[in-house]
Amino acid sequence: MSAETSTHAHHVDTHAHGHDHHDHDHHHEPGFIRKYIFSEDHKTISKQFLITGIFWAIVGGLLSVLFRIQLGYPDADLTWMKPFLGKWISEEGQIVPEFYNALITMHGTILVFFVLTAGLSGTFSNFLIPLMIGARDMASGFLNMLSYWFFFLAGVIMFISFFLATGPASGGWTAYPPLNALHDASQGGVLGVDFWLVSMAVFIVSSLLGSLNYITTIINLRTKGMKMFRMPLPIWAFLLTAVIGVLSFPVLLSAAILLLFDRNLGTSFYLDAINLAGEPLANAGGSPILYQHLFWFLGHPEVYIIILPAMGMVSEILSVHSRKPIFGYTAMIYSLLAITVLSFIVWAHHMFMTGMNPFIGSIFVIFTLIIAVPSAIKVFNWLTTLWRGNIRLNPPMLFAIGFVSLFISGGLTGIFLGNSSIDIRLHDTYFVVAHFHLVMGVAAFFGMFAGVYHWFPKMFGRYMNQTLGYIHFWGTIAAAYLIFFPMHWEIALPRRYYTHSGFEAFSGFEQLNMFISTMAIISFALQLLFVFNFFYSIFFGRKVREMNPYGATTLEWTTPIRPGHGNWEGDIPEVHRWPYDYSKHGRDFIPQTEPLTQYEIEHGEHGDEHDSDIIKSEEHKG
Amino acid sequence: MALSIHRRFIVHPYKFNMWIAIVSMVMIFAAFTSAYVVKKGDTSSWEDITLPSIFTTSTIVIVISSVFMHAAYVSFKRNKVQLYRGFITMAFLTGVAFLTMQIQGWNTLMLQGVELKGNVAGSFIYVISGSHFLHVAGGVIALLVFAIKSFTFFKVHDTATMQRYQINVEVMTTYWHFVDFLWVYLYFFFYLNR
Numbered sequence: 001m002s003a004e005t006s007t008h009a010h011h012v013d014t015h016a017h018g019h020d021h022h023d024h025d026h027h028h029e030p031g032f033i034r035k036y037i038f039s040e041d042h043k044t045i046s047k048q049f050l051i052t053g054i055f056w057a058i059v060g061g062l063l064s065v066l067f068r069i070q071l072g073y074p075d076a077d078l079t080w081m082k083p084f085l086g087k088w089i090s091e092e093g094q095i096v097p098e099f100y101n102a103l104i105t106m107h108g109t110i111l112v113f114f115v116l117t118a119g120l121s122g123t124f125s126n127f128l129i130p131l132m133i134g135a136r137d138m139a140s141g142f143l144n145m146l147s148y149w150f151f152f153l154a155g156v157i158m159f160i161s162f163f164l165a166t167g168p169a170s171g172g173w174t175a176y177p178p179l180n181a182l183h184d185a186s187q188g189g190v191l192g193v194d195f196w197l198v199s200m201a202v203f204i205v206s207s208l209l210g211s212l213n214y215i216t217t218i219i220n221l222r223t224k225g226m227k228m229f230r231m232p233l234p235i236w237a238f239l240l241t242a243v244i245g246v247l248s249f250p251v252l253l254s255a256a257i258l259l260l261f262d263r264n265l266g267t268s269f270y271l272d273a274i275n276l277a278g279e280p281l282a283n284a285g286g287s288p289i290l291y292q293h294l295f296w297f298l299g300h301p302e303v304y305i306i307i308l309p310a311m312g313m314v315s316e317i318l319s320v321h322s323r324k325p326i327f328g329y330t331a332m333i334y335s336l337l338a339i340t341v342l343s344f345i346v347w348a349h350h351m352f353m354t355g356m357n358p359f360i361g362s363i364f365v366i367f368t369l370i371i372a373v374p375s376a377i378k379v380f381n382w383l384t385t386l387w388r389g390n391i392r393l394n395p396p397m398l399f400a401i402g403f404v405s406l407f408i409s410g411g412l413t414g415i416f417l418g419n420s421s422i423d424i425r426l427h428d429t430y431f432v433v434a435h436f437h438l439v440m441g442v443a444a445f446f447g448m449f450a451g452v453y454h455w456f457p458k459m460f461g462r463y464m465n466q467t468l469g470y471i472h473f474w475g476t477i478a479a480a481y482l483i484f485f486p487m488h489w490e491i492a493l494p495r496r497y498y499t500h501s502g503f504e505a506f507s508g509f510e511q512l513n514m515f516i517s518t519m520a521i522i523s524f525a526l527q528l529l530f531v532f533n534f535f536y537s538i539f540f541g542r543k544v545r546e547m548n549p550y551g552a553t554t555l556e557w558t559t560p561i562r563p564g565h566g567n568w569e570g571d572i573p574e575v576h577r578w579p580y581d582y583s584k585h586g587r588d589f590i591p592q593t594e595p596l597t598q599y600e601i602e603h604g605e606h607g608d609e610h611d612s613d614i615i616k617s618e619e620h621k622g
Numbered sequence: 623m624a625l626s627i628h629r630r631f632i633v634h635p636y637k638f639n640m641w642i643a644i645v646s647m648v649m650i651f652a653a654f655t656s657a658y659v660v661k662k663g664d665t666s667s668w669e670d671i672t673l674p675s676i677f678t679t680s681t682i683v684i685v686i687s688s689v690f691m692h693a694a695y696v697s698f699k700r701n702k703v704q705l706y707r708g709f710i711t712m713a714f715l716t717g718v719a720f721l722t723m724q725i726q727g728w729n730t731l732m733l734q735g736v737e738l739k740g741n742v743a744g745s746f747i748y749v750i751s752g753s754h755f756l757h758v759a760g761g762v763i764a765l766l767v768f769a770i771k772s773f774t775f776f777k778v779h780d781t782a783t784m785q786r787y788q789i790n791v792e793v794m795t796t797y798w799h800f801v802d803f804l805w806v807y808l809y810f811f812f813y814l815n816r
Binding site for chain 1: 633634635638639643645646650653657664667668738739741745746749
C-alpha cells in the first residue's frame with residue numbers, strides 16, 4: 001500500500017509518482033537561509049560538509065604541526081607563540097607536556113571523525129548518491145539537514161573545549177579508562193573529556209542520521225533500470241560505509257554513555273581498585289578492558305568507514321581517466337562486501353597486548369590477515385584497470401593513483417602488525433603510526449582530494465586550477481612518503497611520548513625526527529595551497545561549458561551544468577547499462593542512459609563469440 | 623530521455639528509514655547487554671539483584687499499549703476516526719503509565735539499597751532501563767502529538783491528505799512496537815541474567 005501513499009516531502013512525492021518536478025519547484029524559490037544555510041538540498045548539504053571538513057582539516061593539521069615541532073625541534077624557542085597559546089607555552093618557550101597530550105588527542109579525534117568520516121563520507125555520499133543513482137534528493141531531506149547540523153554542533157562543542165582553562169581532552173583519541181574516567185588524573189580530564197564525550201555523542205547522532213538516509217536512498221530511490229549491479233562503485237562503497245556506520249557507531253555511543261556515568265555519577269563500569277594521588281578510590285568491580293572491547297567494536301569498522309568511500313571514488317576515477325572499464329566490477333563489489341563483514345570480527349587486534357587469551361588472539365589474527373585478500377583483489381583490479389589504459393594524468397587521476405600507491409605501502413605493514421606475536425614488539429611504536437597514517441590517513445585524504453578535483457566542476461560549475469593541482473599532488477605525495485616512510489625506522493620508539501630524550505634506548509632518532517617534522521610542516525603548507533585553490537576556484541575558476549567534460553558514463557553528468565534542487569529538469573533519465581562502458585565497440589564511452597543495441601550484450605551477461613562477431617561486422621558497415 | 627518514472631516502493635522510504643534507525647538502536651542495547659554479560663561473567667563482585675515486581679506490571683502495561691497502538695493503526699486504515707482517536711489516546715496514556723511505573727521501579731530499587739553508584743549489576747539496570755526509558759519517552763511525546771492531531775486534523779483535511787498521513791501513523795506504530803518489544807526483551811534479559 002505504501003506505493004500509493006505519498007509523503008510530505010515533495011521530492012519523494014514526485015519521485016514516487018513521476019510528476020514533473022521542474023514545474024513543482026518553481027512555485028517556491030527558497031530564500032537565502034533555506035538555500036544556503038538550512039538547506040535540504042543534498043548538494044548544498046554536501047558542500048557544507050566539505051567546507052566544514054576543510055576547516056577541521058586545517059585545525060587538525062595545525063595541531064600536528066605543533067606536536068611535530070615538539071618532537072623534531074624540542075629545544076626551539078616558541079615564546080613567539082605565547083600570545084596565541086598562552087599558558088600552553090612554558091616560560092622557557094616550550095610546549096607544555098599537558099598541551100602536547102591534548103594536541104595528539106585532538107589531532108586524532110578531529111582527523112578520524114570530523115574530517116575523514118564527516119568530511120569525506122558526508123560530502124561525497126550526499127553529493128553523489130542522488131546524482132549517480134538518479135534521484136531528486138535524499139529519502140529525507142530534513143533528516144539530512146539535521147545530520148549536518150548535529151555535526152556542526154558536535155564541532156562547536158569540541159571547539160569550545162579548546163578554550164577551557166584546563167584544556168581539551170588529552171587522554172588519547174581512544175579515550176581509554178581509567179585515565180579518561182577520572183577527573184583528577186590529568187588536566188584534560190577535568191572537563192575536556194566530558195566535552196569530548198558529549199561532542200562524540202552528538203557526532204554519532206549526526207552520523208546515524210546521515211547513514212540511514214544514504215542506505216534508504218540507495219535501496220529505494222534508484223531510477224528505472226538502475227539495478228544494484230548497475231550502480232557505480234562509489235555508490236556501493238557509500239552504501240556499505242553507511243551499513244558499517246549504522247551497526248558500529250551505536251556501540252561507541254553505549255561506551256561513551258557508560259564512560260560519562262563513570263566520570264560524573266560515580267558508577268564503576270570501567271573502574272576497579274584505583275589509587276589516585278596515593279588515595280584509594282571507592283570504585284570497585286569495573287573493567288577498563290570492557291571499554292576497549294566496546295570502543296574497538298566501533299574503532300576498527302571506523303577505519304573502513306574512512307577508507308571505503310575513498311576506494312569507491314578511486315575506482316570510478318581510475319576507470320574514467322583510463323578510458324577503460326573498471327577491471328573486475330563484480331569482484332570489486334564482493335571484495336567491498338567481504339571487507340564490510342570482516343571489519344566486524346577483527347576489533348581485538350587492537351588489544352593483543354591487553355592480556356587476552358592467546359587462543360582468542362590467534363582467531364583475531366586469522367580474520368585480520370584474511371582482510372588482506374579482498375584488499376589485494378582491489379589493488380590488483382586498480383592496477384589492471386590502469387594497465388594499457390589511455391591515461392589522462394590530470395590531478396584527480398594523479399591523486400587516485402597516489403591513493404593506490406599509499407594503500408599498498410601502508411597495507412603491507414598491516415600484515416606484520418596483524419600478527420599477535422610480532423605485535424608484542426611493534427605495539428605502540430612509531431611503526432604503527434607510520435602504518436595507519438599511510439594506509440588510512442594519507443590514503444583516505446588522497447581519495448578525498450581525487451574526489452574533490454574530479455567532482456568540483458559538478459559541484460561549483462567551475463574547474464580548479466590544474467597547475468596548482470599538480471604542485472599540490474607532487475608536493476604532497478613526496479612529503480607524505482618522506483614523513484611516513486622513514487618513520488618505519490622508528491620501530492623502537494614508543495609513540496605518544498612527549499620527549500624521548502631522557503631514555504638511552506630511544507636516543508639516536510633526533511635527526512630523523514627533525515627531518516620528519518620539517519616534512520610535516522612543508523606538507524601542511526602545501527595543503528593551504530589546495531585550500532586557496534579550492535576557494536579561489538569556487539569564485540574565479542574556469543567555467544564549465546559542457547555537460548560532460550570528462551566523457552563519463554554516469555548519471556551525474558546528464559544533469560545541467562549547475563543543477564538546481566531536484567537535479568534534473570524534466571524527467572529523471574532511465575538507465576540501460578552498467579556504468580563502465582569505456583572504449584567499447586570503437587566508441588570512447590557509452591553513457592548509462594543509452595539503450596543496448598540489438599546485438600550488444602550487457603556486461604556480466606554471457607554471450608557467445610558469434611554475437612560479438614556480428615557486432616564487429618556491424619561496426620565495419622557503420 | 624526516458625519516459626516518466628513510475629516507481630513502486632517495496633517499502634516506503636520513511637518506513638525504511640525507521641527500520642534502519644531501529645537497527646542502530648538495537649546495536650546500542652546489544653552493546654549494553656553484552657557488556658552486562660561480560661561483566662557478569664568476569665567479576666566475583668557481581669551482586670544478584672531482585673527486580674522490583676512493578677517491572678512485571680510495567681511489562682504487561684507496555685504490551686497492552688502496543689495492542690492499543692496496533693488497534694489505532696488498523697482503525698486509521700479502515701477510516702474509523704472515532705476508534706482511532708480512542709485507541710491512539712489509550713496508547714499514549716498507557717505509555718505514560720509505563721514511564722511512571724519505571725520511575726516507581728527505580729524508587730523500589732533505591733529502597734532495596736541498590737544504588738547507581740553501588741555494585742555494577744545495579745548500575746547496569748539503571749543505565750539500561752534508563753536508556754530504554756528515554757526511548758519510550760520520545761515515543762510518548764510523539765504519541766501525544768498524534769493524539770492531539772487526531773482531534774484537530776480530521777476536521778481540516780481531505781481523504782488524500784489523510785492517506786499521506788497514514789505513513790506517519792505506520793512509522794509511529796513500528797517505533798512503538800519496537801520500544802515495547804525492546805522492554806520485553808530487557809525484562810527477560812534481566813530476569814534470566816541475575
